[in-house]
Amino acid sequence: MSATTRVDTDRSSGGPTDGPAGQQSPTTTPTTTGTTSGPRRGVRIGPVGLAWRPRVLTTSVVAVVAALLLVVLGVAIGSTFIAPGTVVRALLGLESGPDQFIVTTLRLPRVLTGALVGVTLAVAGALTQTFTRNPLGTPDIIGVTSGASVGAVAAVVLGGGGSSVSALVLGGGIPVAATIGALVAATIVYGLGWRGGVQSHRLILVGIGVSATLDAVTSYLLVRAKITQATAASQWLVGSLSSTSWTTVWPLLVIAAVGVPLALATSGALGIGQLGDEVATGVGLGVQRHRLLVIGLAVVLTAAAVAAAGPVGFVAFVVPQIALRIAGTNRPPLLLSAALGAVLVLGADLLARSVFPWQVPVGIVTTVIGAPYLIWLLIRHRKEMSR
Secondary structure, three states: OEEEEOOOOHHOOOOOOOOOOOOOOOOOOOOOOOOOOOOOEEEEEOOOOEEOOOHHHHHHHHHHHHHHHHHHHHHOOOOOOOOHHHHHHHHOOOOOOOHHHHHHHHHHHHHHHHHHHHHEEEEHHHHHHHHHHOOOOOOOOOHHHHHHHHHHHHHHHHHOOOOOOOHHHOOHHHHHHHHHHHHHHHHHHHHHHHHEOHHHHHHHHHHHHHHHHHHHHHHHHHOOOOHHHHHHHHHHHOOOOOOOHHHHHHHHHHHHHHHHHHHHOOHHHHHHOOOOHHHHHHHHOOOHHHHHHHHHHOOOOHHHHHHOOOOOOOHHHHHHHHHHHOOOOOOOOOOOHHHHHHHHHHHHHHHHHOOOOOOOOOOHHHHHHHHHHHHHHHHHHHHHHOO
């Protein structure tokens, strides 16, 4: 890791704020020309370069601390309350007996799954919103989530296997099926939206149509399913963490550990893509190749989250926009989005388990939070268009 000095290009041209210091964000020694944009210190870790913006850095640290606190609270709160100090000791391997078993075997897998689902969905949403240059361009809306859902439900209904979604997760059927469904949906949307290039509004409109079609396919599969399969799939389709275990955590953790750094490595090119195709091509960015990479990353991250917990609604839509407004940047910062995604899902799951007299699926809580925000965003966009 080495400190570098970078020219502050993003204030004036919408360049990267937390992206790699690659060929699109050259490392140079700024000259003292009296301009308002001074040099910015940054850090490079392999292909990933991070600019030191105090506001982004501070809010990211606060969000990470909040996520860690929610992890401890999520493990502590349950049918039997465990003191946070005991939870920390159990996580560090310093506890034994029933509390250690409850923490590490019964509760921790659910909490970690929720955190990883929030991270992967938030990063996928930030990628697609930046790529389409539209806050509506999320995996939920452009058909990726619906494709993953069709694949997973097809694995439940057509693949036989077991009477519960958790049994199929243990067998590894749902992750593969969800990934295939998401890839097929993304390919269809991208292909239908291509007209000598891809425009965000066309991609979103095509995605809405493809999502509706895939949702109809999901409903048809549920009608044809056996009652036990339909019940399990219906519970899973609202987004639930109730059937998670360590075998659910590990595949999701591996994909997040690989996918999130790769997403950070594309961040600089994402910033250049904000300037438009002509400018991006002029500075040497392979626009179509980069778009395919971004879509592929978003698809894999979304499919992993959907396979683990079902389509937890509105996380990919709401979190990047919240991060954008908190950080004050011109596009959703990926690291802050990831931390806030974990905060939202963990907070929603904690609320669902502790406030209501019965357990409410986490997807219902996130939808209740996200749907009003979508309505507000549409109303705001309409007012802006009418000016």
